[in-house]
Amino acid sequence: MTVSVLLVDDQPLLSLGFRLILEAQPDVTVVGEAGDGAQAVAMTRALRPAVVLMDVRMPVLDGIEATRLIVDSGSPARVLVLTTFDLDEYVYAALRAGASGFLLKDVPPADLVTAIHAVAGGHAVVAPAVTRRLIDAFLPHLPDPATGRSLADEALHRLTGREREVLELVGRGRSNTEIADALTLSEATVKAHVGRLLAKLRLRDRVQIVVFAYERGVIARGDRDGTA
Incomplete structure (x- = not known):
């Protein structure tokens, strides 16, 4: 089954990099790109992706609030947050808002694809060891x-x-x-x-x-x- 993905990032080069990685996969389709949280909410409603790959710090509406709005809307889309460890407090807020997990932005391409499939299948993608480090930080x-x-x-x-x-x-x-x-x-x-x-x-x-x-x-x- 092909997994549809909405990319959400205010940095065009990063978004392009993720698109190139995902479009090389036969079972992943990028259905759109949003540059801020407000666009992400609107495009999730219009395009109905299986997975939203969500940045945290963005203009207009940040990824945390966008995640909360998507989850609260009853959308079946699963939100996968992208972050770095110096943004741990934002990741925690995003998980409380209903995100299904998180990845670091330097995630290896193979791990990114595996995580997207896992989230689309209803699983969380936070590995146990990472969870322990994350909770220690929180x-x-x-x-x-x-x-x-x-x-x-x-x-x-x-x-x-x-x-x-x-x-x-x-x-x-x-x-x-x-x-x-x-x-x-x-x-x-x-x-x-x-x-x-x-x-x-x-x-x-x-x-x-x-x-x-x-x-x-x-x-x-x-x-x-x-x-x-």
């Missing part, structure tokens, strides 16, 4: 659970004990294989638990599970995994 910016919503809220109460264990391990950036080893479960069972977490917590993907775990205090400040 910890100073996260709300203190003591002043945020209670851990005894309705969403967490709906989880079983095993689902809470899986939630914590996903929050620490563990892969399904690592979770299966830690809990002595099959990978299929872990995948089933992750699916139930998404349904019960009304989240879009694995990335949002990580954000949820930190925001709700399931992973405490200073209580980091320590693995790379």
Whole structure:
């Protein structure tokens, strides 16, 4: 199946580079290019791409707000944010807005194509190791659970004990294989638990599970995994 992609970047040379990479693929089609967030929202509505490759810092409307508008509109398009590590705080905001993952702008072409297909298939593209580094960078910016919503809220109460264990391990950036080893479960069972977490917590993907775990205090400040 061919994946349709909308490119969103205010730097024409970067946009051209991504277009050349993607148009060389037999199963990817670039349906349009937008130079700012407002154009991205309008073109997503008009062109209905499967994936929106979204820059963060742009004129008129930034990529974070554009992502939120696209997700809130009910569009089936999946947003894949492009950024660099010095923009981590913007990436976090974008993930909260509903982005399905992120890539660095120096991503190898093969990895870019793989990520686009993964996102189009409904998966998140943030690798576990990258998730751990990302969360470490975000910890100073996260709300203190003591002043945020209670851990005894309705969403967490709906989880079983095993689902809470899986939630914590996903929050620490563990892969399904690592979770299966830690809990002595099959990978299929872990995948089933992750699916139930998404349904019960009304989240879009694995990335949002990580954000949820930190925001709700399931992973405490200073209580980091320590693995790379």
